[in-house]
Amino acid sequence: MTEPAEPTTELDLLYSETEDDLRAAVRALLTDRAGHQTLLSRIETDSPYVPGLWKSLATDIGAAGLLVPEKLGGQGASHREAAVVLEELGRAVTPLPYLASAVVATETLLALAGESGAAAGLLADLAGGGTVAVLAVPFSTAPDAEPSSSSSAAGVADAGAADVFLVPRADGLYAVPAGEATVEAQTPLDLTRPLARVTTPDGSGTRLAGPEAARAAVRRGLLAGAGLLASEQLGLAEWCLEETVRHTRERHQFNRPVGSFQALKHRMAQLWLDLVGARAAARAAADALAADSADAPLLVAVAQAYCSKAAVRAAEECVQLHGGIGMTWEHPAHLALKRAKSDQIALGSAGRHQDTIAALVGLEPPL
Template identity: 40%
Template sequence: MRFTEEQRELRSAVRAVLARHPDATAWRPLTRQIGVAALAVPEEFGGAGGGALEVHVVMEELGRTLAPVPYLGSAVLATQALLASGDGGELLPALAEGTATGALAWAEDGSWDPAATRTKARRGADGTWRLTGTKDHVLDGADADVLLVAARTDAGVSLFQVAVDGAGLRREPLTAMDTSRPQARVLLDHAEARLIGTDGDGGRVLRHVHDLACTALAAEQVGAAERCLEVTVAYATERVQFGRPIGSFQAVKHRLADAYVLVESARSAALGAATAAAQGAPELSRYAAVAKSACSEAFSVVAGEMIQLHGGIGITWEHDAHRYFKRAHGSSQLLGSPAWHRARLAADLGLTDDGRGSGSAAA
C-alpha cells in the first residue's frame, strides 16, 4: 500500500521532532505541535479523527529512535480502552491534548488474557467500588495522570478508573531490561474506583484494545528493525578488514540480504494489521496476531545481526546496538510472546498444533 500525502508529511514531522528531541522531552512537541496523542481520537473528544494507519506512522518513527515517550501506554492502550468502553468523554480531551497521560493496568502474572484477571472489584452498600489485586507491566504506570484498571466483578471483567492519589493505591516503578520503556507494578488494597462503561464488558474492551496495541507495537518493531539494518549496512560499507569493506564479503552480503527480507516481510504484516484496524475488519485479531508474531521475531533477529556484524564495538555500552537488542527482547514478550500469538491464531482458525484442522474432516 501507499501512504497518503498527509501521512507522509506526518512521518516527516515526527522524524524531525525526534531528531531535535531524542529523549523524553519529545513528548511535549509531539503532542502540542503535531498532535500525535489526538490522531486516533474522534473529533467530538478533541481529536483529529484519524485511525490505525496514522498510529502506524508514528509508532514506526518512535521505534527508529527508541523514544521513551508514553505514546503506546497513553495514546493507544488507555485512550483506546476509553473509546471502546463508550464512557471516556470527560477523560479523553486531556489525553488527546497530551496535557495528561494515561495507563492501563491489565496484565497479571505475565498474562495479557482478560480471562486471567484475578484483581477483585467489590461494590459496597454505599455503591462505591473497591479494588484489590496486583497488576504488572503497566506501561508508564508510575507517572500516569489517568489510571485505568481491569478487575473482575460478579458480572465478569470490567474496567475502572482509580484516582492516582487515592488511598489503597501504590505504584512501584519496575527495573526492566529495556529502560527506555518505563513500566510499573500497581498494587491495590481496597482502592476506591469508578466503573468505566458497562459492568462485565471489560473482556470485550480489552480484547479489542489488545488487537490495536499489538498492531501498533508491530509498527514500532518494524521501525526499530529498519533502523538496525540501516546502521549495520552503513557500518559494513565503512569497516575495512583485509583491505576491503566487510560489506563486500559474500557471507556478510547474504546476512544483510536476509535481514532486509525479514524487515520487509515484517513491514507487510504490520501494514496488513493496521489496514485491517483502520477498516474495522472482523479478522483484525488474526492480522494482529500474525503481525505481532512476525514483527517480534524479525526485530529480534535483525537486532542480533546488528551486534554480530558490528563485531567488538557492537557489545560495548558506547554503541546503541545493545539498546535495540534490549528493546527487541522486551517488545517480543510485551502483549504476548510470538508463540502465544501463534497459538491463539491457530485456535481462532480451528487448527491443531501440527497445523491440521481440528474437525473430523482433518482426522
Template identity: 50%
Template sequence: MTTTPADVNLLPDDVELDLRGSVRKVLEKHAPVEKLNAMYDDTDDVTAPLWSAFSDLGLPGLLVPEDLGGAGASAREAAAVLEEIGRAAAPSPFLTSSVVATTVLAALGDTTVLPALASGEQTAALLAGAPVGLPADVLLVPEGDALYAVRGATSTTVTSLDMTRPLADVDLAGAERTLLSEDARAAIDTGLLMGAGLLASEQVGVARWALETTIAYLKERRQFGRVVGGFQALKHRLADLYAEVEQADAAARYAAATLAASDPDAPVAVHVAASYCSEVAVHATEEAVQLHGGLGMTWEHPAHLHLKRAKADALLLGSAESHRAALALLVDLPAPAAG
C-alpha cells in the same frame, strides 16, 4: 462498512508520509543517543520534553474521535508514529496511553477521561494483559467485567531490561476509584488487539533501523584491505535480513490497515504481525550487534538500545508463541505444543 483483504492498500499516503517526517524530526531533536543512555543512570531528560513535543503535534489524540478533542485518525497513522518511535528506541507513553487506553475508552464512549488524554495533559495505562507503563496519571483497572479509573495509586519503578520503557509495581490501596463501565470486556479486548497490532509497527521500526545502520557500517568498514560489506557471506546474511524486514513491514502494515478499516480479518492479521515482527526485530538487532563487531558492544553505540527494545517488545503484549497459539485457534489449526 468493512473491506475485504483485496481492498486494503498497503502503500502510505501523503498524510502518513508527512506525519512520519514530522515525528522523526521531533525524535531526532529530543531523543539523542546520549540522553537515552543517561536513562540507565536514572537521568531522564527525554520523556517529558518529548511528550510535550508530541502533544504540540496532536499525537496523544490521534485515535481520539474529533468530537472529544482528538484528530479522529486511524490505526494507519498511529502505526507510522510507532514505527518512528521504534526506529529511535525512544521513551514514550504513546503505545500504552494513546493507543491501548484510548482505544478502550473510545470503545466505551467515555467522556470523562478521554478528553484529557487527547490533549496530552494526562496519560493512562491499562492493567489487563498490559504492563504498567510510566508515566500514567490514570490507571484503567478491570474487576470482573467492570472497568474503573484509578487515580492516586502508589507506583514504584522497577529495573527493567529496557529502561527507555520503564515499568512499575502498583499499589492501589487508598487510591480514588471511579466506575467507567460495568461491562467493559469487549472494549478491553479491542484495546489489547489494537495495541498488539500497532506494536508490530514499532518492532518494524526497530528492525529497519538495525538493518539500515548495519548496511551503512559495512559499506565503510574495511578488513584485509577490502570493504567488509563486499564479503559474500555477509551479503547473504544481509539479503536474508532484508527479506525478513520487508516481510515484517508488509505484515505490520496489513494489520494496521485492517484495524483501521474494522476488517473482519483484523484478529488474524494482528496475530500474524505480532508473532512475526517480534522475532524479526530481535533477529535484526542481534545481527546489528554482531556485525558491528567490537563497536556494537560499546555503550556509546545505540545498538544496545535497540536490542533491549526488541527484547522487551517481544514480551510486551504477548510472546510470539502466544500469538501463534491464538492464531491457530482463529484459523482452525491445532495449537502448537507447549515447550
C-alpha cells in the same frame, strides 16, 4: 475442523501522503530532541523520559489524539497514522508512553465512550496530550487473555508517567488517579520502557463500565496495542538494518569494506527479506484495525508472530555485525536489542499468537 473464514476487506498496505508527512514531522522531532546519544545519557538517570518531548509529540504534533474522533477532541485519524508514529518511535527506541496511553488506554476508552460520560471526558483529556492514562495490567498480557482483577498488577509499562490508571476489577473498569495508587518501580530489561507494580486501594477511582463491557473494552485496547506494536518492531528492525549497512560500508578490513564480504552480504540480504515481510504484516494489521475489519484479530496475531521475531533477529545481527563496538554501552545497538527482546513477550508472545492463528483459521495448534 471449522472452515477458515474468507477475507472480508481489501487491504491497503501503501503509505499515504498524509502518513509520509506525519512521519517526516515525527522523525525531525526525535532526531532533534531524542537522538541515541541523548537516550544513552538519560537511561543512567532516574527517568529515561526526555523532558518536554511528550508535549511536543502529543500536543504540538497532535499525535496523542490520532485515534480519537474529532467530536471527542481528537484528530479523527486512524490506526494507520498511529502506526507511522510508532514506526518512528521504534526506530529511535524512544522512551515515551505513546503505546500505553495513545493506543491501549485510548482504545479501551473508545469502546466505552458511547455509554460513559466519564470515559468520553477522559478521552478528551488524553487526546489533548495533557493527561497520560495507562491500563493497569502486565505488559505481557495478550489480547485474548483474561486480565486479573487483583488490586495489584506487576510489570505495568510506563506506569511512572501515568496521570490516571484504568484498573480492571471484578465489578468493572475503574479510572483511578495516579495519586491514589502506589507505584513501585521494577528493574526492566529495556531501560527505555520502565515497568512498575501498580497497587490501587479497593473502592478508589471512578467506575467506567460493568464487568462485561470492561472485558470487551480491555480486549479492544490490548488488540490495538498488539497490532500497532508490530509497527514499533518494524521501525526498530529498519533502523538496525540501515545502521548495519552503514557501518559495514565504512568499516574496512584487508583494505576492503567489510560489507563487501559475501557472507555478510548474504546475512544483510536475509534481514532485508525479513523486513519486507514485517512491513507487509505490520501494515496489514494497522489497516485492518483502521477499517474495523472482522479479520483484525487474525492479522494482528500474524503481525505479532512474525514481527517480534524479525525485530529480534535484526537487533542481534546489528550487534554482531558491528563487531566489538556493538557490544559496548556507548553504542546504541544494545538499546535496540533490549527493546526487541522485551517487545517479543509484550502483549502476548509469538507462540501465544501462533496458537491464536491456529484457532482462528480452524487448525490444530502445535503441541
